[in-house]
Amino acid sequence: MLTEGSNLTLRREARIDRSSRTVIALLTARKSIRVGAGWGVVFGLYVATQALAYATSYKTPAARQILVDEFAHNTGISALVGPANQIGTVPGYTAWKCLAVLAIIGAVWGILTSTKMTRGEEDAGRWELLLVGQVTRRGAAQQALLGLCAGGFALFVSTALITAAVGRSSKVGIGTGGAIYFALSVASGAIMFLAVGSLCSQLSTSRRQAASFASAILGVSYALRMIADSGSNLAWLRWVTPLGWIEELQPLTSPRPIAFVPIVGLVIVMAVATVNLAGRRDLGAGILADRSTISSIRQLPSNPLGLALYLSRSALIAWAVSIAAYGLLLGSIAKSGGKIITSSPSLRSVFARLGVSGAEAYLSVALLIMSVALTFVAVSQVAVARKEESRGQLDNLLVQPFSRSSWLGGRIALGVVAIVMGGLLAGIATWTGAVSDHAHVNLLSMLGAGLNVAVPALVVFGFGVFALTIAPRYVNVVTYGLLVWFFLVEIVGGGVRINHWILDLSAFHQMAAAPATPIDWTTNAIMAAIAMLTAGLGVKLFTLRDLKGE
Amino acid sequence: MTTPAIETFDLRKDFGSTRALRGLNLQVNEGEVVGCLGPNGAGKTTLIRLLLGLLIPTAGRAEIFGMDSRRQTVQAHRRLAYVPGEASLWPTLSGAETLHLLGRVHGHVDEDYRVTLIDRFGLDVTKRVRALSKGNRQKLILVAALMTRADVLILDEPTSGLDPLMEQAFRLCVHEAKERGQSVLLSSHILSEVEALCDRIGILRSGELVEMGTMTQMRHLSALTVEATFEGNVPDVTRIAGVSMVEVQGSRVRCQVRGSIEPLLQVFASTGVIELLSREPSLEELFLSHYGSPTAEVANADRGQ
Numbered sequence: 001m002l003t004e005g006s007n008l009t010l011r012r013e014a015r016i017d018r019s020s021r022t023v024i025a026l027l028t029a030r031k032s033i034r035v036g037a038g039w040g041v042v043f044g045l046y047v048a049t050q051a052l053a054y055a056t057s058y059k060t061p062a063a064r065q066i067l068v069d070e071f072a073h074n075t076g077i078s079a080l081v082g083p084a085n086q087i088g089t090v091p092g093y094t095a096w097k098c099l100a101v102l103a104i105i106g107a108v109w110g111i112l113t114s115t116k117m118t119r120g121e122e123d124a125g126r127w128e129l130l131l132v133g134q135v136t137r138r139g140a141a142q143q144a145l146l147g148l149c150a151g152g153f154a155l156f157v158s159t160a161l162i163t164a165a166v167g168r169s170s171k172v173g174i175g176t177g178g179a180i181y182f183a184l185s186v187a188s189g190a191i192m193f194l195a196v197g198s199l200c201s202q203l204s205t206s207r208r209q210a211a212s213f214a215s216a217i218l219g220v221s222y223a224l225r226m227i228a229d230s231g232s233n234l235a236w237l238r239w240v241t242p243l244g245w246i247e248e249l250q251p252l253t254s255p256r257p258i259a260f261v262p263i264v265g266l267v268i269v270m271a272v273a274t275v276n277l278a279g280r281r282d283l284g285a286g287i288l289a290d291r292s293t294i295s296s297i298r299q300l301p302s303n304p305l306g307l308a309l310y311l312s313r314s315a316l317i318a319w320a321v322s323i324a325a326y327g328l329l330l331g332s333i334a335k336s337g338g339k340i341i342t343s344s345p346s347l348r349s350v351f352a353r354l355g356v357s358g359a360e361a362y363l364s365v366a367l368l369i370m371s372v373a374l375t376f377v378a379v380s381q382v383a384v385a386r387k388e389e390s391r392g393q394l395d396n397l398l399v400q401p402f403s404r405s406s407w408l409g410g411r412i413a414l415g416v417v418a419i420v421m422g423g424l425l426a427g428i429a430t431w432t433g434a435v436s437d438h439a440h441v442n443l444l445s446m447l448g449a450g451l452n453v454a455v456p457a458l459v460v461f462g463f464g465v466f467a468l469t470i471a472p473r474y475v476n477v478v479t480y481g482l483l484v485w486f487f488l489v490e491i492v493g494g495g496v497r498i499n500h501w502i503l504d505l506s507a508f509h510q511m512a513a514a515p516a517t518p519i520d521w522t523t524n525a526i527m528a529a530i531a532m533l534t535a536g537l538g539v540k541l542f543t544l545r546d547l548k549g550e
Numbered sequence: 551m552t553t554p555a556i557e558t559f560d561l562r563k564d565f566g567s568t569r570a571l572r573g574l575n576l577q578v579n580e581g582e583v584v585g586c587l588g589p590n591g592a593g594k595t596t597l598i599r600l601l602l603g604l605l606i607p608t609a610g611r612a613e614i615f616g617m618d619s620r621r622q623t624v625q626a627h628r629r630l631a632y633v634p635g636e637a638s639l640w641p642t643l644s645g646a647e648t649l650h651l652l653g654r655v656h657g658h659v660d661e662d663y664r665v666t667l668i669d670r671f672g673l674d675v676t677k678r679v680r681a682l683s684k685g686n687r688q689k690l691i692l693v694a695a696l697m698t699r700a701d702v703l704i705l706d707e708p709t710s711g712l713d714p715l716m717e718q719a720f721r722l723c724v725h726e727a728k729e730r731g732q733s734v735l736l737s738s739h740i741l742s743e744v745e746a747l748c749d750r751i752g753i754l755r756s757g758e759l760v761e762m763g764t765m766t767q768m769r770h771l772s773a774l775t776v777e778a779t780f781e782g783n784v785p786d787v788t789r790i791a792g793v794s795m796v797e798v799q800g801s802r803v804r805c806q807v808r809g810s811i812e813p814l815l816q817v818f819a820s821t822g823v824i825e826l827l828s829r830e831p832s833l834e835e836l837f838l839s840h841y842g843s844p845t846a847e848v849a850n851a852d853r854g855q
Binding site: 301398 | 599602603604605606623624625627628630631632634637638639640641642643647650651652654655656657680681
């Protein structure tokens with residue numbers, strides 16, 4: 001017979017048993033829901049501003065017809081962001097402008113989040129503590145997948161709510177069903193690559209390697225989608241790439257829910273493989289063999305700055321290749337892009353007054369994307385510096401005859417060089433692409449424009465270094481917060497009328513639209529000075545605080 | 551008079567409302583090996599991180615050969631090497647690359663001694679750090695510090711994760727360092743290691759140095775350990791002045807006595823003692839006398855029932 005005491009014990013054991021089955025799921029869900037919902041809000045606002053900006057700028061059927069004539073059969077643009085179906089309508093234009101871009105950003109988020117929550121947690125040794133309890137390796141993987149799924153769902157819900165809300169506007173005219181279907185299409189990129197990242201985490205021996213594998217898959221997926229949309233006879237390739245499946249969903253135009261079949265199939269296959277492989281490998285190891293011995297000393301730097309460069313080389317090369325490739329792509333459709341800009345009567349008159357060509361006008365808008373990419377470089381450089389400190393690796397250097405200011409100064413130098421070189425590379429690559437499209441663009445003006453778009457990234461970098469020294473544990477919140485703030489103010493400010501004080505607080509807004517408008521070197525110098533001042537203050541303050549772990 | 555290798559002056563460190571170190575004064579002389587004992591949270595690692603300039607003192611200061619560890623950090627670090635209890639190294643580098651990098655940053659490496667150390671610790675330097683076990687990572691960071699032949703070695707639980715054979719190898723290294731005139735500050739939980747290696751020992755408690763001296767001095771100042779066996783029941787000795795850490799096992803009692811032993815002997819004599827042993831306390835007993843023994847608490851609780 002059970003006594004009251006033994007009943008209580010049994011109930012407590014049952015609770016512990018239940019909590020062991022959910023602890024990883026809850027921890028993963030808590031983190032991924034927060035970030036996923038945040039990105040969903042950004043996605044929703046982007047959709048809202050694009051829809052409202054189109055409805056405001058292209059009011060008449062005639063103005064919209066110019067867009068249709070230029071882009072309905074433009075293979076260059078189609079290869080870049082997908083075919084322009086029904087862009088004479090607000091929903092059609094919104095889907096064309098937002099779907100491909102947001103699906104890729106969502107996919108990148110999916111890769112970073114899933115590798116961090118699975119392989120990253122394992123690398124940090126936190127899973128080991130949980131796995132010695134009642135959780136099996138397969139169980140842990142299942143729970144993590146559930147938590148990640150909740151994050152993807154949060155991204156979908158936020159995007160759907162804002163899209164549905166803006167869709168109610170008579171100017172936009174997107175129904176609730178259409179908004180939900182569109183948000184689901186956008187979130188598919190994130191959800192598929194959450195699953196891809198989870199599987200790569202089982203194959204790899206570190207989070208970094210897992211993220212590299214998953215990024216390579218995303219790159220191949222994008223390349224295949226581009227080939228499929230380039231007007232060749234290879235349109236069927238759309239059905240072999242995840243980004244092509246998203247395109248085949250055709251939200252807000254001619255919905256084809258059948259394309260959800262491969263999407264759901266991929267997610268299920270990846271999830272099952274993840275759980276299966278998690279049970280087959282050793283904790284801390286990967287399914288793919290790792291080269292664990294190095295017979296001789298490679299060309300290894302002998303100082304901390306060289307070490308920082310050595311350890312960041314893969315990421316910096318990846319950024320450089322991405323910026324160059326994207327610059328070439330954007331430049332290669334400069335003439336067509338110029339026509340889309342000047343097809344808006346209001347914008348045409350503005351650029352006519354400035355005496356610039358359509359191609360230059362288009363490139364100035366295209367380079368804003370480069371500015372965002374360079375800001376990501378800045379954010380990642382600050383994050384890497386913080387990681388070196390929080391993991392304790394910095395201790396190894398600072399117990400040597402090597403000062404804190406030398407270390408941080410070196411990190412700042414590396415970040416500034418990476419950003420400035422990235423800006424110049426963006427200018428050269430875009431110019432090369434534009435020349436191949438026979439657009440008349442001056443190399444020097446494009447180099448200047450490249451430097452121009454690097455300035456907002458320097459501002460974020462400077463504030464990031466400052467945050468690193470006064471609030472190290474919140475450095476990512478500060479840098480990503482600034483990036484999102486600058487970007488949102490710029491895109492919202494372009495679509496709707498907002499207070500100029502708010503607009504002035506965005507570094508993207510302060511940046512001149514070069515090469516369409518002359519570069520404002522005074523403003524750039526002030527922004528660069530602010531960046532250097534905050535970074536310099538950061539160096540000073542860094543010598544006054546304790547080193548802090550995670 | 552030579553400048554001490556390490557000296558702290560009313561060194562204090564607060565973390566928010568928590569006072570981790572309370573005005574600590576410590577001195578390690580040239581060529582001296584000083585041990586630092588204390589339970590978790592006593593302030594040992596905080597002291598070491600302050601000496602290294604990784605933490606900023608709330609008050610007071612720390613000096614390495616007369617150089618302020620906060621203001622003259624780089625100069626001070628030219629003369630020291632540090633071994634943490636668990637080093638976070640760069641996982642993609644091999645052991646050889648790690649040693650090469652840390653040696654170049656430090657600026658001075660005894661190449662021959664590095665070879666000796668790698669051999670002595672049986673370290674495979676071709677492996678990547680991420681492929682090394684915890685013990686092998688510890689060996690790697692030990693070699694990285696010892697190969698510099700720095701004037702001061704600051705060791706924070708350096709044998710954490712090492713097997714007994716490697717611990718012997720480590721002890722040999724410390725003896726060699728002492729013979730060369732290097733100074734060592736050793737923080738450890740392994741009392742036998744501290745007792746075997748250190749000239750002087752400091753005991754930290756809640757951020758304060760409660761005891762400092764050689765083993766002989768500490769024994770002299772500390773309690774005497776007394777063990778007695780009785781024919782019948784063990785008498786109650788817990789109320790006798792100066793008696794502490796009472797442990798009772800059947801007809802045997804073990805306790806420590808400070809001051810005069812006479813009142814205790816009077817009680818023993820009146821109860822029928824058949825065996826009596828007294829000896830100076832071991833380091834473990836000295837250490838426990840500052841923190842209290844859980845077994846003694848249990849014994850006292852049993853007696854109180």
